[in-house]
Amino acid sequence: xxxxxxxxxxxxxxxxxxxxxxxxxxxxxxxxxxxxxxxxxxxxxxxxxxxxxxxxxxxxxxxxxxxxxxxxxxxxxxxxxxxxxxxxxxxxxxxxxxxxxxxxxxxxxxxxxxxxxxxxxxxxxxxxxxxxxxxxxxxxxxxxxxxxxxxxxxxxxxxxxxxxxxxxxxxxxxxxxxxxxxxxxxxxxxxx
Numbered sequence: 001x002x003x004x005x006x007x008x009x010x011x012x013x014x015x016x017x018x019x020x021x022x023x024x025x026x027x028x029x030x031x032x033x034x035x036x037x038x039x040x041x042x043x044x045x046x047x048x049x050x051x052x053x054x055x056x057x058x059x060x061x062x063x064x065x066x067x068x069x070x071x072x073x074x075x076x077x078x079x080x081x082x083x084x085x086x087x088x089x090x091x092x093x094x095x096x097x098x099x100x101x102x103x104x105x106x107x108x109x110x111x112x113x114x115x116x117x118x119x120x121x122x123x124x125x126x127x128x129x130x131x132x133x134x135x136x137x138x139x140x141x142x143x144x145x146x147x148x149x150x151x152x153x154x155x156x157x158x159x160x161x162x163x164x165x166x167x168x169x170x171x172x173x174x175x176x177x178x179x180x181x182x183x184x185x186x187x188x189x190x191x192x
Contacts, residue, residue: 001063004056004125008132011049014042015136019143053129058187060125067122074191078178080116084109085177086170095152096162103151104144110137 021029030038090098091106102108114134118127144151182190 004060007049007052007056014045064124073119077116077120080112082174084112085173089169090166093162094159096159099152107137107141
């Protein structure tokens, strides 16, 4: 459990720091270090935390069951994953209607993913993992709102191509994960 918790602390500690760091002129660490060096260090620390999470999660399989979710919650999870994947893709593309309406589509996607997986998994390690992601996504949404970050508000034309691509790629990812990738990547079938 130590490796897993250490990974969570490193990964989310870094992200919390990023959410609360000063952005005032002369005090912004990102500006003082320079974009490249800041992002390089940030990426290395985040990757180290992520690797510890993945490795530690595997070590904690069988650590105990906190609750036994009803079988129907797996179906709710399946329903939530489709918009989550569409929103995840939309977050990486130029602003379309999907991105504009949701403002911060990646945070919405993480919330849907985490809630769905908390409904479908009652193991201690799963609750810690998905609960941590949910708590962080809620915290970060509060922080971006405090900073006045309006997200993907676009004064220009919205990209219909981005919306179509978000849906098409999101659906393709959903099907790939559902049909093949989930057992390969995560060691369990989508529906047990």
